[in-house]
Amino acid sequence: MNITRRDLMLGAAAFGLMNIAAQLPAFAQNPDAKPEKTDLMLGVGGKPLFYYLPLTIAERLGFFEEQELNVTVNDFGGGAKSLQALIGGSVDVVTGAYEHTLRMQHRGQDIKAICELGRFPGICIGVRSDLADEIKTIADLKGRNVGVTAPGSSTSLFLQYAMIKNGLAADDASIIGVGGGASAVAAIKKGDIAALVHLDPVITKLEVDGDIKILLDTRTEEGTRALFDGTNPAAIVYMQQSFITANPVTTQRVVNAFVKALNWIHNATPDEVADAVPEEYLFGDRELYKTGFVKSRAMYSEKGFVAEDGFKSMYDMLKKLDPDLADSDLKFSQTFDPRFVEYANI
Structure with a gap:
């Protein structure tokens, strides 16, 4: 039998997927597993912003419902308030800033990102x-x-x-x-x-x-690198590790919905995006909203993975801003669990 280069590449790709699956919990390998918790409270600070567009798309286009989840969104005045709600137990999951996971890990709160939404701040x-x-x-x-x-x-x-x-x-x-x-x-x-x-x-x-x-x-890579000397993860989906451990299927279903929303955003036309969001998000000017989306599209994560160089960029920023973090020694693995995004992208 003649084995072509294409056969070898396909075989390697298949092995890679099998290797990923082998590293995942048993729940992720069972597509029929039911979510442990179907009614979720989600916190966000400023939902109409493009920063959180993947959340709006997942909600409006029924991606949560496809995953058998009933998600209620609580829109707070800012990201810090969403974090407080998670710590206090009034929400199960947050779409917020990646830096929150670093700060909380330093304080002994085991909070992890499970999906990246924005690879540039967009600020x-x-x-x-x-x-x-x-x-x-x-x-x-x-x-x-x-x-x-x-x-x-x-x-x-x-x-x-x-x-x-x-x-x-x-x-x-x-x-x-x-x-x-x-x-x-x-x-x-x-x-x-x-x-x-x-x-x-x-x-x-x-x-x-x-x-x-x-x-x-920093809606573009050029502007982001000019300030941070690298990429700088922005909006993410994060949870308490205790919730992830107790609800692994639910966690996977949440990530599945957000990864689908990211894929949709990268392939949608500006008109499709404007059609999908609530009318009040348009500020009474549909063309302006479309223009803003075109300017911001590049900032969205491609697959939902937080890059390690992005972690380093964010960590360097926080060390400069917060004396309490100046001598800290956090590891990338403390802030992001890639397993759920890996499975969502298989």
Whole structure:
């Protein structure tokens, strides 16, 4: 029998899949296994933002229901509040910032990411247009009121890190929580803040209306590497390890839904995305929303895997921001369990 190069490659691929399956718990190898818990509470901070679009898609297109899950979404004022809800036990799962898993592991809370949603932060720093002649660089934010989704959230940390990288102290600007969506837009339009650290569609709305000038943009790989010197995982799905251990099938079903949403996002047209989200997410301007999606599409994870170099980038940032973490020694494996994403991608 003649064995071709193609046969060898197919055989190697099959062996690789078998090897992955062999490393997974027995539940993942049984497609008929039923979820241990079907009614889930999910916490998020700012659901209308593009940062959390995979959640909206999974919810609106019925991907959770396909996995026999009934997911109730609790939209908090910011990511830090979602984390508090998870620690307090009022939600089972969170879509939030990857840095939360690092901070909690350092504090002895066994919380792990199970799926990456965003490989770039997608966060922008925009200054009010009427102040653009005064605030031309990040360093010029010193002494200014700067809006973020919520103090302690990923947008707040992003601002602090950008200031440190530009020669300021982390507290050289006044950090103001302005929430997500319309409240953030209003804060700029009313002149309550000098600059805003936020995400799409808020940023694109303010850009198109001429209300802000962009100082820093991490919706792209180029902009992300310029600030972080590498990739920087953003939104993820995370749970307490105790929940994962007690509910492995449920955990797998949650990841299956999010991986399907990521695949859908990468193949959807802007019109399909605009059709899928609630009408109020469009800010009354469908074309603007589509423009924001096009600008942000590159930030979404391809397969749901957190990259180890992304962990290192995030960890370096936190060590600079938080003296309590400066001498810590976290391992990548403490923050991300890849088994569920591996199985979802087979």
